[in-house]
Amino acid sequence: MITTLQDKQARAGFTLVEALIAVSFLVVMFMAVAQVSSRASDAFDEGSAEHALSTGTHRALERLTHALEFANGTGNTPMYPAENDAVTFDTNPSFEGGAAHWTSVNLLAELESEELDDGLDNDGDGLVDERRVVQIENLGAPEERRIVLASGVAELLEGELANLADDNGNGLIDEAGLSFSCEGEVIFVRLTCQRRDEGGRLLVKTAETAVRPYN
Numbered sequence: 697m698i699t700t701l702q703d704k705q706a707r708a709g710f711t712l713v714e715a716l717i718a719v720s721f722l723v724v725m726f727m728a729v730a731q732v733s734s735r736a737s738d739a740f741d742e743g744s745a746e747h748a749l750s751t752g753t754h755r756a757l758e759r760l761t762h763a764l765e766f767a768n769g770t771g772n773t774p775m776y777p778a779e780n781d782a783v784t785f786d787t788n789p790s791f792e793g794g795a796a797h798w799t800s801v802n803l804l805a806e807l808e809s810e811e812l813d814d815g816l817d818n819d820g821d822g823l824v825d826e827r828r829v830v831q832i833e834n835l836g837a838p839e840e841r842r843i844v845l846a847s848g849v850a851e852l853l854e855g856e857l858a859n860l861a862d863d864n865g866n867g868l869i870d871e872a873g874l875s876f877s878c879e880g881e882v883i884f885v886r887l888t889c890q891r892r893d894e895g896g897r898l899l900v901k902t903a904e905t906a907v908r909p910y911n
C-alpha cells in the first residue's frame with residue numbers, strides 16, 4: 697500500500713486532535729475528582745465539627761450530673777433554686793480528726809475569659825457572649841479548684857430570646873444556656889453549646905437530663 701504525504705498529514709492531524717481530546721478529557725476528569733473530594737472533605741469537616749460539639753455537650757452534661765448525684769443534703773443547706781443558672785451544694789465529706797469536712801461545689805456558667813457581655817464577639821471565635829461551664833470546689837478557700845466542663849455555652853438556651861416569654865415552650869422563661877430546675881427531689885439540667893464549623897456555619901447542640909441526688 698502506498699501512503700501519500702497527504703495521508704500522513706491527515707493521520708498526524710487526527711492524532712493531534714485525539715491527543716487534545718484525551719488531554720481535555722483528563723483535565724475535566726481531574727477537575728471533577730478534585731471538586732468531589734473537596735465537597736467530601738467539606739462534608740467531613742462539617743460532620744466532625746457536629747460530632748465534636750455533640751460529644752462535648754453530652755460529656756459536660758454527664759459530668760454535671762455526676763457532680764449532682766453526690767450532692768449531700770445533710771451538709772450545709774443545699775441550694776437548689778426552683779429555676780436558676782447555677783447551683784451550690786456540699787459533697788464528699790472527709791472525716792479527718794473525727795469531724796466531717798465538706799467540699800462545697802458551685803456549678804455555673806461564666807463568660808469565657810476574653811469575652812464581655814456586650815452583644816459582640818470579643819475573642820473572635822465567631823460566638824457572641826459565649827460562656828463556659830465551670831465546677832468550682834471550695835470557692836474562696838485556699839484550696840479552691842476550678843474545672844471547666846464546657847465552652848462555647850450559649851447565653852440563652854436554644855430557642856430562647858430575652859423577652860420575658862417562654863419562646864422554646866419548656867416552661868422556663870428566658871432560661872440561660874446552662875439551666876437548672878427542680879421538681880421535688882429531681883434536678884433537671886439543660887445545656888446549649890455552640891461552635892462554628894470550618895465554613896463558618898453556626899452549629900448548636902442542646903442536651904437535657906434529670907438527676908436525683910443519692911442523699
Ligand SMILES: [Ca+2]
Nearest residue numbers: 817819821823
Ligand atoms: Ca466569642
Ligand SMILES: [Ca+2]
Nearest residue numbers: 812814816825
Ligand atoms: Ca461579647
Ligand SMILES: [Ca+2]
Nearest residue numbers: 862864866868
Ligand atoms: Ca424557655
Ligand SMILES: [Ca+2]
Nearest residue numbers: 857859861870
Ligand atoms: Ca424568652
